[in-house]
Amino acid sequence: MKRKVANLALSLIGPIALIIILTMPIGPLTGGLGIIEPIGGIFDSGVPAPGSQRITLNGLDAQVEVVVDHLGVPHIYAESAHDAFMALGYMHAKDRLFQITMQNYFAAGRISEIVGAYAASSDMYYRTIGLKRAAQTTLDWYEANAATNPIVATALDAINAEVEGANIFIRSMTAANTPVEFKILGFKPEPWQAVDCFVNAKMLTWGLSGGVADFQRQWERQELNNDSMYNDLFPDLMPYTVPIIQEQANISYAQYPLAPGMYPATDDPGQYTSMALADETYIPEGKLESLLNMMNEVLSPFGDRELVGSNNWAINGSKSSTGTPILAGDPHLTLQAPSVWYEAHIVVPGELDVTGTTFPGLPAVLIGHNDHVAYSFTNVGADVTDIFVEQLNPSNPDQYWYNGEYRDFTIYNEDIHTKEGTVIPFTVKESVHGPLIDSAINTYGLFGDSNPNLAMNWTGNSVTHELVASAGYMRAHNLDEFIDAMYWWDSPPQNCVFADDSGNIAMLVVGRFPVRAGYTGEYPVVALNDTVGMVSNIPYAYNPREINPSRCFVSSANQRTIDPSEYGYDILGPQANGYRGRRIFYLLSNNNGISVDDMKRFQADVVEVRAEVILPYVIDAWDSVGDGNTTISNAVDILRDWGYNMEPNLVAPTIWMYLINAIHYETFDEIRAVNTSLPLSRTPVLEQIVVTNNAYYLDDHSTVGTIETRDEILVRALHRAIDTLTSDWADEPNWVYGNRHIVHIEHLAGFTVIGDVPSRGQDTLDVAPGWVVTHGPSTRLVADLGNIQMSYMAYPGGQSGNMFSPHWSDMFDIWYSYDNVTKQHGYHILYFYSTATAFRTADTDGTLIEGTITFVP
Amino acid sequence: MGKIDDTIPEIGFLPALVITIVFGIALQLAGNWILMLIAGALGALFVRRIRKAFLLGFLGIGIAWGLLFAYLSITAQAMAVANMFIGLLGLEGLGFIVIVISILIGALLGGFGAMLGRALYELIDEFLPSGTGGEQTS
Numbered sequence: 002m003k004r005k006v007a008n009l010a011l012s013l014i015g016p017i018a019l020i021i022i023l024t025m026p027i028g029p030l031t032g033g034l035g036i037i038e039p040i041g042g043i044f045d046s047g048v049p050a051p052g053s054q055r056i057t058l059n060g061l062d063a064q065v066e067v068v069v070d071h072l073g074v075p076h077i078y079a080e081s082a083h084d085a086f087m088a089l090g091y092m093h094a095k096d097r098l099f100q101i102t103m104q105n106y107f108a109a110g111r112i113s114e115i116v117g118a119y120a121a122s123s124d125m126y127y128r129t130i131g132l133k134r135a136a137q138t139t140l141d142w143y144e145a146n147a148a149t150n151p152i153v154a155t156a157l158d159a160i161n162a163e164v165e166g167a168n169i170f171i172r173s174m175t176a177a178n179t180p181v182e183f184k185i186l187g188f189k190p191e192p193w194q195a196v197d198c199f200v201n202a203k204m205l206t207w208g209l210s211g212g213v214a215d216f217q218r219q220w221e222r223q224e225l226n227n228d229s230m231y232n233d234l235f236p237d238l239m240p241y242t243v244p245i246i247q248e249q250a251n252i253s254y255a256q257y258p259l260a261p262g263m264y265p266a267t268d269d270p271g272q273y274t275s276m277a278l279a280d281e282t283y284i285p286e287g288k289l290e291s292l293l294n295m296m297n298e299v300l301s302p303f304g305d306r307e308l309v310g311s312n313n314w315a316i317n318g319s320k321s322s323t324g325t326p327i328l329a330g331d332p333h334l335t336l337q338a339p340s341v342w343y344e345a346h347i348v349v350p351g352e353l354d355v356t357g358t359t360f361p362g363l364p365a366v367l368i369g370h371n372d373h374v375a376y377s378f379t380n381v382g383a384d385v386t387d388i389f390v391e392q393l394n395p396s397n398p399d400q401y402w403y404n405g406e407y408r409d410f411t412i413y414n415e416d417i418h419t420k421e422g423t424v425i426p427f428t429v430k431e432s433v434h435g436p437l438i439d440s441a442i443n444t445y446g447l448f449g450d451s452n453p454n455l456a457m458n459w460t461g462n463s464v465t466h467e468l469v470a471s472a473g474y475m476r477a478h479n480l481d482e483f484i485d486a487m488y489w490w491d492s493p494p495q496n497c498v499f500a501d502d503s504g505n506i507a508m509l510v511v512g513r514f515p516v517r518a519g520y521t522g523e524y525p526v527v528a529l530n531d532t533v534g535m536v537s538n539i540p541y542a543y544n545p546r547e548i549n550p551s552r553c554f555v556s557s558a559n560q561r562t563i564d565p566s567e568y569g570y571d572i573l574g575p576q577a578n579g580y581r582g583r584r585i586f587y588l589l590s591n592n593n594g595i596s597v598d599d600m601k602r603f604q605a606d607v608v609e610v611r612a613e614v615i616l617p618y619v620i621d622a623w624d625s626v627g628d629g630n631t632t633i634s635n636a637v638d639i640l641r642d643w644g645y646n647m648e649p650n651l652v653a654p655t656i657w658m659y660l661i662n663a664i665h666y667e668t669f670d671e672i673r674a675v676n677t678s679l680p681l682s683r684t685p686v687l688e689q690i691v692v693t694n695n696a697y698y699l700d701d702h703s704t705v706g707t708i709e710t711r712d713e714i715l716v717r718a719l720h721r722a723i724d725t726l727t728s729d730w731a732d733e734p735n736w737v738y739g740n741r742h743i744v745h746i747e748h749l750a751g752f753t754v755i756g757d758v759p760s761r762g763q764d765t766l767d768v769a770p771g772w773v774v775t776h777g778p779s780t781r782l783v784a785d786l787g788n789i790q791m792s793y794m795a796y797p798g799g800q801s802g803n804m805f806s807p808h809w810s811d812m813f814d815i816w817y818s819y820d821n822v823t824k825q826h827g828y829h830i831l832y833f834y835s836t837a838t839a840f841r842t843a844d845t846d847g848t849l850i851e852g853t854i855t856f857v858p
Numbered sequence: 859m860g861k862i863d864d865t866i867p868e869i870g871f872l873p874a875l876v877i878t879i880v881f882g883i884a885l886q887l888a889g890n891w892i893l894m895l896i897a898g899a900l901g902a903l904f905v906r907r908i909r910k911a912f913l914l915g916f917l918g919i920g921i922a923w924g925l926l927f928a929y930l931s932i933t934a935q936a937m938a939v940a941n942m943f944i945g946l947l948g949l950e951g952l953g954f955i956v957i958v959i960s961i962l963i964g965a966l967l968g969g970f971g972a973m974l975g976r977a978l979y980e981l982i983d984e985f986l987p988s989g990t991g992g993e994q995t996s
Contacts, residue, residue: 002984008908009977015970016895023891023963030946037960039926039936041889043943047935176889181939185946753942804942805935 031117031420032187046181047805052852058087060165061858066837067092069851072829073800073808076346076356078837085347086159086364088856090166093343097361097802098171099180100339102190103749105197105362108204109133110415115188116750118419122441126299128415129429129441132207135462136199142464152489156472159364160198167362168192180802182750188420193362201362202468206461208334209380210493210512213296213438213457214575215388219281219524220289224676233698234672235575237523238561239685242579243586245496245508245556246545246563252484253542260538261513262466262491267537270570273518279533281524282390284455288439292455295442310577311379312604312766312778313498314556314585315506317549322596325787326500329600330368330377331778333768336746338755338810340798341779342368347475348835355475356831358780358796365471368782369831370792373478374501375784379557381494384573385515386459387535388525389434398452401432404530408433434458434534455525458535460513461492470511480505480548487511488541496557502786508555510545510562513538514572522573539570554589558582558766578685580610584766600783601793601825606766607647611684612657616640618691619660622712623719632727633719647769649739649759656726656736658763658772663722664691667714670701684764691715744774744817746797748804755798755810761819767826781816781828793828861983866903871914874904878918879925882968886926894919894967899975901968911976912969919968923961 023035036042058065063080065088070076075092079085093101106112110128112120127133147154171192176184183190218235225231260266267273284292313330321327334341345366346356357369368377394400400407410430417425430437434456466489473486479501487497487509494512499505519533520526528534545563547555559577588603589595623637636656643653665681668690672679690698694711701709709717726736733740739759746755762769762777769777780796795816801808818827832849834840844850869877878901885893898915905911930936940953949955 005977005981005984009974009981012908012970012973012977015966016974019963019966019970020892028947034959034963035891037940037943037956038886038889038891038964039923039930039960040886041891044927044930044934044936044939045889047930047939049934181942185943752946805938 026187030185032183032185036184041176043181043184045177045179046803048177050806053854054852055855055857056091058091058166058169058856058858060169061087061856063858065856067854067856068837068840069854070832070849071851072344072812073806073851074344074346074832075854076348076832076834076837076840078348080349082155082349082352083158083162084856085349085353086162087166089345089347089359089364090163090168091170091856092166092345093163093359093361094167094170095178096800097339097343098167098190099182100749100802101167101201101362104204105200108200108207110417113417113419113425115186115420118421118423118425121417121419121425122295123299124417125427126295126441128413128417128427129436129438130207130457130459131413131429131431131436131462132203133196133200134413135465136196136203139199139203139464140196143469152473152486153469156469157195159472160195160468163198163362163364164193164195181804182752185752186750198363198468201360202465203461205360205363206465206467206493209495210383210385210459210461213292213386213388214384215386215523215525216284216289216292216296219284220286220293221679222524223283223286223289224679225672226675230671234669234682234686236686237574238565239575239577239579239683240689241583241685242561243582244561244564245582246510246547247552248547248550249563249568250507250546250548251543252546254540257488257542258540259488260491261487261511261541261544262464262489264491264513264538266540267516268540268543270516270539273516273536276519276532279520279526279528282527284390284525291442292439310382310559310581310768312556312558312581312585312768313377313379313496314554314589314603315375315498315500315508316554316589316595317500317506318504320553320589320593320595321787322594322599323785323787325502325785326504326506327595327597327600327786328370328375328377328498328500328506328784329604329782330379330498331604331781332368332378332380333777334779335776336744336756336774336779336797338746338748338753338798338804339802340796340812342796342798343800344794344796344831346831346833350835353476354833354835356833357782357794363468363471365468366475367471368780369794370782370784370789371475371477372789372833372835373503374474374480374483374499375782375786375789375792376474376483376500377498377782378495379498379559381496381510381512381562381572382559382574382576383494383512383514383562384522385461385492385494385513386457387434387517387520387522388438389432389456389458389528389534390525391432391434391437391454391456392527392529393452393454399430401454402529403433410437432456433531434528435462460515460535465492466490467492479503480507484509496559496562498555498557500784500786502789505549506555507548508546508557512544514544514570516570522571543570545572552590556582556585556589558585575683578683578764580684580764581766581768584608584610597783597785597791597793598823598825601828602823603766604778604781604783605761605819605824605826607762609645609647609654609657609763609765611661611688611764612643613645614688615661615664615691616643616645616657618711619664619715619719622715626710626712626716627719628716630720633723636723637719647738647761647763647765649737649742649761651738652736654738654763655730655741656722658738659722659726659729660718663718663725664715666721667701667718668698670703671698674703741772742769742774743772744769744777744797746813747775753804755813756817758817778816781826783828790833792831792833794831795826795828861986861988862903862979863906863983864988868906869904871905871910874901874914875918875921877901877904878914878968878972879922882919882922882964883926886922886964891964891967894964895971895974897922898968898971898973899978902972902975903979905976908973908976911972915972915975916965916969919971920961920965922968923964927957927961
């Protein structure tokens with residue numbers, strides 16, 4: 002008996018040990034080794050998705066048919082918008098749940114709950130900004146106003162339906178369809194709430210309009226310590242800019258007296274310009290650098306803001322080969338896997354027939370077309386965030402001086418919970434201006450301030466109405482309805498290109514632009530009362546816009562919105578360098594009879610305008626004062642024969658990349674002499690110095706008694722470029738551009754990569770910045786308003802978030818492909834059948850449709 | 859009720875192995891590796907020695923998982939999944955190691971489950987009357 006008890010006890014050791022081993026986290030594999038079982042673990046992710054399915058969605062009013070095309074794009078045919086968005090929510094969760102969960106936790110400052118305490122600094126930052134708090138405030142507003150405002154009710158119903166549909170998927174998840182990332186990370190996603198939709202929307206808003214330029218400006222100006230030079234080299238308005246809006250079209254102030262989002266507005270900005278401006282408040286240098294470092298280290302939702310940009314344009318019937326408008330748009334965002342975008346086509350008879358890209362987790366087709374209008378966006382890039390330095394009560398740091406009294410900060414308890422089970426205590430203080438951004442760094446005590454005091458006033462940190470606007474514009478039949486819908490679009494400010502089947506084109510600069518009083522908005526200031534601050538807004542009626550301009554096209558590429566001398570309000574930049582804007586303007590101005598194929602060709606254009614302007618001066622300089630160095634002569638000959646196209650099979654683009662940096666370096670010795678970390682101005686400023694032969698800045702002030710000429714500086718730049726290139730490419734003797742210029746699209750958790758293949762472009766229309774391209778056209782749309790059925794799109798990724806699905810990267814292959822004959826990238830047709838039956842009828846050879854999901858109540 | 863070992867006969871190693879494989883595959887379809895302890899224990903009903911039980915469970919579940927992986931490699935990109943997983947540990951292109959480790963884990967689960975089962979049966983049988991009504995042994 003004792004022996005048998007002992008046997009049993011001994012035989013328990015093995016199973017217990019195994020259970021411990023298989024459930025304990027091992028490095029990044031926090032799900033434990035048990036997940037490598039053949040069924041029920043990670044290997045389920047490789048199982049092909051079922052074909053046609055019939056799924057019960059409790060809460061539907063009627064059956065919904067979802068035809069999934071050969072690229073995995075759902076075409077949702079429903080009898081009501083509620084049912085359609087419920088189906089969309091289910092599809093979003095089915096295909097992108099990990100992505101949506103990550104972006105939501107990231108924006109809400111909860112990413113430590115998924116990945117562990119090492120991400121706590123990111124969480125502190127996002128808790129400080131308060132996207133989740135602003136999302137809740139926004140949801141509360143929608144709920145309070147839905148009963149009295151039909152379009153708000155429509156938007157809220159779509160949000161609730163999206164959440165409802167997603168939660169049915171989440172609650173029905175099995176091992177077979179649980180994303181592999183959750184298994185590896187050992188994380189179980191929670192059901193969504195309506196506020197999560199707004200958190201996603203706020204992340205979109207922050208990614209496109211957030212950031213604190215005030216700190217960067219102050220640091221650059223402080224370091225340079227020479228206001229004249231600072232104004233020359235860091236201007237708000239870039240030289241040679243072709244403004245987006247050239248024929249301003251106001252609309253009725255009587256009809257639209259408020260600012261977008263129904264915020265107060267003023268039609269008399271002059272009343273504020275006479276006020277004395279508050280002095281810039283200097284933040285201690287160490288603290289300023291800590292703030293900048295912190296913001297650089299924390300990930301931005303769409304990547305580096307300097308690289309977030311986009312192109313869009315439209316031509317009317319006078320410019321097009323079809324006699325009707327054609328519209329093109331390619332938003333440039335971070336290239337991630339899964340993609341930022343998810344395509345969908347939504348049909349509700351009599352109400353909605355819209356196709357294009359949705360943002361996973363939001364019930365809206367943000368970029369695309371419906372049966373009458375097409376639209377796409379670029380970022381305005383205006384500065385809508387200011388820093389106010391609060392004057393703390395010396396005896397109580399929880400109070401600040403405002404309007405003649407000490408007021409209490411609102412204090413939010415934002416404890417951070419980590420995956421390891423620990424709780425990191427964290428509080429955020431908020432003044433009337435906004436949250437104290439320096440709450441997110443722990444070093445403020447080192448710089449004399451014992452407590453945080455820098456309040457961030459961001460227009461997005463309040464109730465925002467972008468989902469009301471999208472509910473409206475998706476349903477618009479014409480320009481008037483579209484403009485009316487955009488009255489709600491307050492944040493983030495966007496250049497919205499528009500075309501309709503009545504022949505209209507427009508560029509609508511939508512969003513809320515603050516009117517500032519008592520300060521410029523460029524630098525941190527003290528504002529002790531409500532006369533100083535963002536006191537009002539530009540009325541929507543006077544937002545910059547063009548409607549059917551005389552040049553027969555509209556275009557934007559993040560450059561200066563409108564010439565300040567021709568506009569009564571200030572829109573604070575700095576905005577993009579403007580080279581893409583100049584190139585689009587050139588192409589559209591100098592071509593007529595433009596076809597859909599031409600539009601695709603323009604989107605693939607890789608002409609480096611910077612090189613086109615500056616390189617001839619370099620070649621002339623070499624020919625005039627070059628020293629005959631053979632290596633450089635050979636390089637100059639390559640550049641001499643170059644057509645400025647940034648093609649991966651050429652050597653010239655590689656040389657150019659080093660050359661432009663070297664010209665910046667050799668020209669701006671004045672900046673380097675102060676601080677080598679400072680940016681060496683911007684290329685339009687350099688272009689102006691070179692083109693105008695600006696003797697002061699071209700001279701190298703570090704050489705005593707010698708005045709260098711433009712030619713000498715450019716030849717020095719050639720030497721520097723070739724020396725650096727030779728050194729950097731020591732292990733790669735072939736200087737072909739595509740050997741080092743590659744597109745690299747990383748999985749959100751770093752599990753895999755799409756791409757790692759040679760990339761075209763650089764600071765070109767087909768944008769591909771840097772050497773490892775992680776930003777670029779996140780989708781490409783070409784919409785033919787004369788034949789809307791033949792409109793096109795492609796994005797770098799695939800519909801499925803499952804890296805083992807055939808739809809993981811199939812769209813990338815289309816997007817990446819390039820035809821040297823047609824000079825176009827690949828696209829797919831945005832199938833636009835108004836009924837499921839019509840779609841099936843068109844699928845004569847069975848290649849269009851992959852399957853059907855029938856959702857039943 | 860008679861003793862377990864009196865009720866379920868010893869049927870020889872190979873037939874018991876086949877039965878264990880079947881249990882292994884059937885229970886693994888439920889998608890929970892802990893059931894492999896039970897599959898091993900069920901197989902151990904058909905052998906009588908603890909060491910033999912371990913061997914039976916080890917081989918039975920190892921073979922069962924091996925068969926499942928063979929099927930998944932053909933139908934469900936098992937090698938691709940394994941390559942992704944091992945890549946997270948910095949060992950690119952060695953996906954087969956994941957599958958080998960997985961099979962080894964399954965085999966150990968089966969083996970330890972069979973050992974535990976056999977030890978349990980023998981202890982329980984101490985308290986059960988024999989099928990012929992004989993007195994209990996101590």
